[in-house]
Amino acid sequence: MLTERQLLILQVIIDDFIQNAQPVGSRAISKKDEVSFSSATIRNEMADLEEMGFLQKTHSSSGRIPSEKGYRFYVDHLMAPFRLSKQELEKIKNTFQEHLMEYEKVVQKSAEVLSDLTNYTSIILGPEVYETRLKQLQIIPLSSHSAVAILVTNTGHVQHRSFSIPVDIDSSDLETTVNILNERLNGVPLVQLNEKMQTEIIDLLRKHTKNFRNAYEYIRAALMDDQPVKLYVGGKTNIMNQPEFKDIDKIRSLFSVIEEENQIAPILRKNADGIKVSIGHENELEAMRDCSLITATYSLGDEQVGTIALLGPTRMEYSKVISLLNVLSGQMNKTFQSWYETK
Amino acid sequence: MLTERQLLILQVIIDDFIQNAQPVGSRAISKKDEVSFSSATIRNEMADLEEMGFLQKTHSSSGRIPSEKGYRFYVDHLMAPFRLSKQELEKIKNTFQEHLMEYEKVVQKSAEVLSDLTNYTSIILGPEVYETRLKQLQIIPLSSHSAVAILVTNTGHVQHRSFSIPVDIDSSDLETTVNILNERLNGVPLVQLNEKMQTEIIDLLRKHTKNFRNAYEYIRAALMDDQPVKLYVGGKTNIMNQPEFKDIDKIRSLFSVIEEENQIAPILRKNADGIKVSIGHENELEAMRDCSLITATYSLGDEQVGTIALLGPTRMEYSKVISLLNVLSGQMNKTFQSWYETK
DNA sequence: ATTTAGCACTCGTCTCACTTGAGTGCTAAC
DNA sequence: GTTAGCACTCAAGTGAGACGAGTGCTAAAT
Secondary structure (H helix, E strand, O other), X not given: OOOHHHHHHHHHHHHHHHHHOOOEOHHHHHHOOOOOOOHHHHHHHHHHHHHOOOEEEOOOOOOEEEOHHHHHHHHXXXXXXXXXXXXXXXXXXXXXXXXXXXXXXXXXXXXXXXXXXXXXXXXXXXXXXHHOEEEEEEEEEEEOOEEEEEEEEOOOOEEEEEEEOOOOOOHHHHHHHHHHHHHHHOOOEHHHHHHHHHHHHHHHHHHHOOOHHHHHHHHHHHHHOOOOOOEEEEOHXXXXXXXXXXXXXXXXXXXXXXXXXXXXXXXXXXXXXOOEEEEHHHOOOHHHOOEEEEEEEEEEOOOEEEEEEEEEEOOOOHHHHHHHHHHHHHHHHHHHHHHHOOO | OOOHHHHHHHHHHHHHHHHHOOOXXXXXXXXXXXXXXXXXXXXXXXXXXXXXXXXXEOOOOOOEEEXXXXXXXXXXXXXXXXXXXXXXXXXXXXXXXXXXXOHHHHHHHHHHHHHHHHOOEXXXXXXXXXXXXXXXXXXXXXXXXXXXXXXXXXXXXXXEEEEEOOOXXXXXXXXXXXXXXXXXHOOOEHHHHHXXXXXXXXXXXXXXXXXXXXXXXXXXXXXXXXXXXXXXXXXXXXXXXXXXXXXXXXXXXXXXXXXXXXXXHHHHHOOOOOOEEEEHHHOOOHHHOOEEEEEEEEEEOOOEEEEEEEEEEOOOOHHHHHHXXXXXXXXXXXXXXXXXXXX
């Protein structure tokens, strides 16, 4: 167990290091107001803390820096709650002021605000589109041999796909198909769409259209194989501001992670409610081994959940970031709830 | 005027430097097969070429590197045409094989292929959406107090906007308005939409709807103030592979340029037909002062024009890039023409 | 009149020894 | 238990020397 004094010293060291990114020496600590014992005493305590794995040295005669275990302890037990400034709260509020009624835009703006207020990189994962429900399906002909299929969900999400119409498809068949689909599939979650089509609609279509298989397949293909996991990223270049990332190779590998949706998306997706902090090697991805990722969730309406995350060095302002994510996800929830209340 | 020998030497130097990114010395040149004179002779010629401004030294006793004037001369007069390899041509073709009928996707793929084949960063500016013509307008209600407005163009481009419906708007008014707009505005270029609405449609609307001003304003606002200059970027991290960009500050400022659509878009937009090469300080933007930007145009249907560009260091494989852009823009033209032929 | 060989000179880069300073660990005194 | 004192460590900075790639110039060769 740690003594009071050790707790204090650990906290001071981590706070200082988060601020200055420099190893913290015993003399520097002894000068702080909240510390009243001599540097020698502190040295002894630091040696103990190091032995316990909370601190480490960059070289044998350097000051201490927090280890990942140290950060973990800090986040779990030590960290003082952060009071966001008036301006910061104001900035967040403003994001939700202009009420454009599209979650895409709100999310994009949120990502920008987050990265702006933190100097880290924000990543927001859009909500699971497949949990949303079909509102309307439409085929709009563009020319004699092409058309665009549009799918609208209850959240106002629009998904579309152009396709060319083979000669053996009758345009009235297409129309009939769409009508039937609209009638029968309204309110069905996108994720069940395929299944429902296969089981319930096919017979109906067979009855009412000449060449049902073709028209049906075309509409299905046009709308189904999209993979709409949208990622919104803000402040990509902020990564480069952090002194721990002055190495180009590190930046490059981090960028690859951020740009590749299928690398980062599953990691963000699998978070339960609340705020989760992943420090250094707690992250799955090799490229993030000296980063911390802090995630929170938000929900759109009743069912669909998205994730907000901030990516920074392990030397992160955990306290501030967590406060920010709390406030922001709360705002998002409130806003979206008011749009999509299902009562 | 330059002598034959000077031309040869200049070409050899630039070719070599483009390959190796190292200052080229007289001895290295004299060893090349196509060069038959001694290093001393070459030194003399190099001194002359430097005096004329085509070459420069990194320090007083270093080999020569091309100046911007040197690159300019190379591009205009010296450069040997590049023969693309079978595999490269194959890769480009494959991009257009799977015929997804959406220019957005084709353009995105093209950007990826370009950056992939060059190790530079590709930037493609989407076509001027406003030159496309309105195909259909739709309002799809989401709930009692919200709806999504969808606009489809003749190119299959879909633009949408959710909005909340104020209580004083009658839903039948909305419907009537949309019907009238569709009837009257089909085929009108988006850029004229606003004007046409103001002049021709307003009277009609006044006649047929109770509270025309509101419904009309809402639809207008919902669809108009989007700014759909889409930028497709491929191979962002390629920038970091170039040895001239091992400085983080340079990378950061370049990234800012690439990410900020309104910085780079106007520059790309203002290109005439054909291929244009901007070397170093010929670029307007400060951040691009040691880059070259090579742009080409493509057209979608008959009127709308977009731009493909490659961004790399001034030490760029001009010859290869120009060949690639030629082939790719040709392919894009061909593909899009077949989709949107207006006969 | 060119072209070339030869040589002195320049400058960046690498290495090595040396210094400095921040910081530690340990011991002995308080 | 706490602190002062001191020897020790190591990173980072500095300056001298060696090296090598490359130049410019001059004088000889073609």
